[in-house]
Amino acid sequence: MLAALVLAVLVLGGSVVAGSWSPASANQQPFDAWLDGVRQEARDRGVSDRILDASLTGIKPIPRIIEFDRSQPEFKLKADEYLARVVTQGRIEYGRRLMERHADLLDPISRQYGVQKRFIVALWGIETDFGRITGGFDVVTALATLAYDGRRSEFFRKELMFALEILEQGHIAPKDMQGSWAGAMGQSQFMPSSFHNFAVDQDKDGDKDIWGSLPDVFGSIATYLSKSGWRDDITWGREVSIPAGFDKSVIEKETRKTLPEWEALGVRKVGGGALPGRAVEGRIVEVTQRNGSSRYFMAYENFETILKWNRSTYFAIAVGTLADALAAR
Template sequence: MKKLLSGAIVAAVILAVAPAQAEEGKDFAAYVQAIKAEARAAGYTDETLDKAFAGVKFYKQSVTADKNQPEFKLTLDTYLPRAVPEWKADKAVEQHAKHRELLEKIGAEYGVQPRFIVALWGIETNFGSFTGGFDVISALTTMSYEGRREAFFKKELWHALTIVQEGHIDIEQMKGSWAGAMGQTQFMPSSFMEYAVDYDGDGRKDIWNSMGDVFASAANYLKSVGWQDDVTWGRQVTLPDDFDTEMASLKIKKPLSEWQQLGVRRMDGSALPQRTDLVASVVIPDDREGRVYLAYSNYDALMRWNRSHYFVAAVGYLSDRIRFPR
């Protein structure tokens, strides 16, 4: 795909119809035409554009969801039972067993423990059962038009058009979240372009329908951000009363022996593992009265997927439930 070549006329149209805050889709049709002109100048074919924008629509739900992110207070102790209820832990064990052969093959090739692939799959889309019902092109065009983060969403829209042009998914099946996160891995189009894998060799990177592509794409992402298959994600620990909470940061990494000397212990009060090759951080997602974790390098890798301590804790907790089913 060649570099964007939008001319002054196209740019002027974009600026004229893209208000800082979109109002109920006013001028959306004009914005779509301007976007198509810019995309055509960027090298996308008429066939791709006709296909991608044939049913494009303004999603008021996307604008509303973006402006009204939940602000209610949760703690890990209240969040984890919601994110990983017993039925989901049971289903994770079942899915891990059901796809064991494929997961173990992919896990060995990419150096990622299968339980983490399944845990990510479970947390992101409930094992593929809830991938979002929004047309991705419409969602991204809406968010670009809305204007608050136009540059970000327009870049994602170009990647989505590339996915259409390369034929990875039929446009009718290109569904995702209100913000354009797609398929069973919930990749944004830019992540798709960088990490998605055609594992089944059919010429399409199909993170919507192909389990091989879904699992391998998730594993490839983790491998690419430094995953280590001989280390877990982290462990819940206790802190001594005099622990300096200023040291609780992913930026501060110490050998386990140093954390041991500072009084950090396993939940049962026993000593930390004696591995001399491991460094870790102490993480306090809420406050020291809540859950505290010793975070290994794979914790950092999961934070690259989603920069939320709650998300990482949910994935880690579910992976542990798969490893040690009750």
Template sequence: MANRMEQRFETNQSKMTHADSRGRFYRRPVMLLLLAGLTACAAQTGQAPARPAAGATAAQPGAAPAVPAVPDQDFDTWLRAFKTEALAKGIARRTLDGAFAGVTPNPRVVELDRRQPEGRITFSRYYENTVPPRIERGRRMLAENAEVLSRVAGTYGVPSRVVVALWGVETSFGVNQGKFSIVRSLATLAYEGRRAEFFRGELLNALTIMDQEGFSSEKMVGSWAGAMGQCQFMPSSYLKWAVDFDGDGHRDIWATRADVFASAANYLKQNGWVPGEGWGRRVAIPANLPRGLTGLETRKTLAEWQALGVRLPGGADLPAAEMTASLINPGDEGNHWLVYENFRVIMRWNRSTYFAMSVLSLADEIGR
């Protein structure tokens, strides 16, 4: 896999010589069904990893899961108290009555919340399960939605190929949004989940969305942990960044592609996307590179990396560009990249380097 991936990067580089001279180019898994999702809502909300995307069941290895909560009251008693709180926070009674009609805890959500991660997966396997299967469809989606994507790019400064790649990795271009009731799932997790207070807040946010947008609970579907729509926003992320791009009065990230694309692009813009700047490049490192320099916590200028002996594959000098970069080695598999600020922006969406590398690599392939 490594050789095939390197060939893709090198081919892209050879087609972008002018951009590379300025240090600016975009290099870019269905998200692998066993990985990455648990970190995505975390990045969007500033919380610790909490949810998978619609099709995911486990996360990239991280901290051990929190101990499941043990409810000290029955669900109906808990729900009555929650409704009282929601009313006090301004949620309309009609919204509460509609949202919670017949709602009971979902045992499947409890099972998924308590499931242990299934162990490490290599970056090579993650990449191969994520990027190659989406390239051709990604190109079709880019062409099919070119007009609206162009308007989104003009408004938010995020390249169309990046938006399409993010859409593709999150929900396979809108196909795998999840079929769980968001209200039921969040109520279950707020009642007896590992992070009850976090999900209690997200449940209140979901009810706020229903109030503001007039959406029914049937409309509000997504992953078991509350991520919604084709861009898998948690309710708090929706309230901050969802956009009504088609002007119909609703921020519909379930069925309206214009809103999906604009919402994703708005998130990236508001989280620091740098228009016109690339995300990173594959590099070769010297055998005597000091230990401890690999990781996003270390930032150096390209000139400083050059002085340390870091070069482009084949030995050419790094571009003479005024940019800072971090050296990463995804999965400790021997390949190294210098990554820029836009890579960090994708990691604010999902704190997995596997996810960010795959999204951005897919964007490069889609744009070829």
């Protein structure tokens, strides 16, 4: 689920010269010998030699993937810059057309999982531009590269095993399992472990196809949110204003209060309107703009659920902002 962060990348610091990379682990075991261990572990987990031969034969570490992993940039964009790049008018308009075009799919999925369809479409749009940009790396090779490297080998080895099990289960052919440099896959950009936990066969054809089946893509996104605590009786949050002299320590401490309690402290909708009167709990999130000024958002429970998908505050605000725009006319 790294595609949304890629949208914000401006600079890659440092480099790894092709051919000069060596694994970060103190164990300098040759890759082919290391891969033999992967094969045996996968066999022990029920992966057939047919799948292992099809997915592992002849693969080599990709230095460019290590460059990406070791050179992940500092987050240089401010909130207004990030939102301007991610929540564009073109994306809003295209998303509205797609939400209408696929209403026959989205409406029953929304009811089944208790997730408003605008959030399903917003995540789809921000992760892969509605399925248009899903990554061009072979997932098994990418994960093997990162698992062999040693910096986060335990995590990526587990993801590699899940990926091989997905292939064994027949959800996708080895040659078609494409994704990001870090192994995030399909139109929902699930890591293999997320696929294992949340992917569904919504169209009932026997495969959980988050690459090519829109029912499976939408159902899997909705399942992720639903199982992660989504509430369909509230939205994600909203932008707010705070009064002069407001005690910002409550923001730093991530203090949660009900909307009437925040209202009593002088918090208002942007423009001065009263907050909703429901006793919904939220916390105030502060983000900085390029000119140094701050914007404030009241974050509800669903905001926290979006953060389980991607821990970036900007990402969660962008998803909510796009979802609101998709619903607005």
